[in-house]
């Protein structure tokens with residue numbers, strides 16, 4: 001088990017992101033419930049550090065991203081944003097330097113990421129959940145594409161991810177109208193994988209993450225890369241890329257073990273290598 005320290009320049013502060021590892025699953029918890037886990041500069045920094053730690057730690061084979069309290073994440077902290085805008089800070093650079101790397105670290109994570117959406121997910125907070133491989137939601141969760149509500153357009157990849165998850169018409173409706181989409185509707189439109197009673201969410205998300213953590217990690221990483229590549233390529237290019245990655249995977253210990261297990265009519269034991 002490890003946890004972030006939240007220490008900055010000798011001033012002890014409570015961490016805003018908790019990082020815990022157990023049974024090859026890293027659980028990253030946004031822990032600023034008093035402001036619905038809204039993203040401040042510090043929280044984004046701690047989140048990025050936790051995501052990078054999970055990406056780099058080869059003993060971690062699946063990741064859960066969740067929040068404390070009644071929100072998953074309410075997006076950009078609007079109090080901090082007001083201060084920044086009033087001081088003349090450019091938002092384009094903030095998005096490029098702070099939000100985009102977060103999204104790319106999640107989508108580029110070489111292991112599966114499960115969002116355990118424990119409550120409201122708004123704006124960039126919802127976009128973080130969309131960047132994950134799975135979304136398991138509490139029945140109390142809701143998604144609010146809050147961008148236009150504050151006179152902004154989607155960022156953090158929501159214009160890209162949402163329409164791939166629910167189709168262009170529904171994405172357009174959600175992004176233009178900004179009406180909350182509750183958990184039941186989210187399940188209906190394919191935005192989430194599963195909805196469970198709120199008190200069962202941690203166990204349900206962990207169960208999925210544990211299953212993934214016992215799987216062929218390198219094959220999962222390759223599958224994610226192939227899907228992302230195929231989303232912006234021709235069939236010919238996708239076929240080429242499949243052949244290229246398959247070439248590497250066929251040499252892995254996990255593939256050798258699975259081949260042997262199949263021939264012996266046994267269940268394979270994957271070690272993620």
Ligand code: T3D
Pocket residue numbers: 034035036038074075076077078079081091092094095120122123124125144146147149150152155
């Ligand atoms: O580069 C950039 O910085 C731009 C990037 C933008 C990316 C974005 O994420 S834009 C979208 C930003 N987020 C929002 O606009 C969402 C704002 N919040 C809401 O719409 C609602 O609060 C929620 C739908 C999330 C939840 O509604 P509800 O009724 O359940 O709760 P509430 O009463 O509105 O909020 C509870 C508390 O959380 C409240 O604080 P208080 O009054 O009890 O002290 C509220 O101010 C605080 N809170 C909620 N969202 C934010 C927030 N505080 C700061 N920033 C927030 N985003």
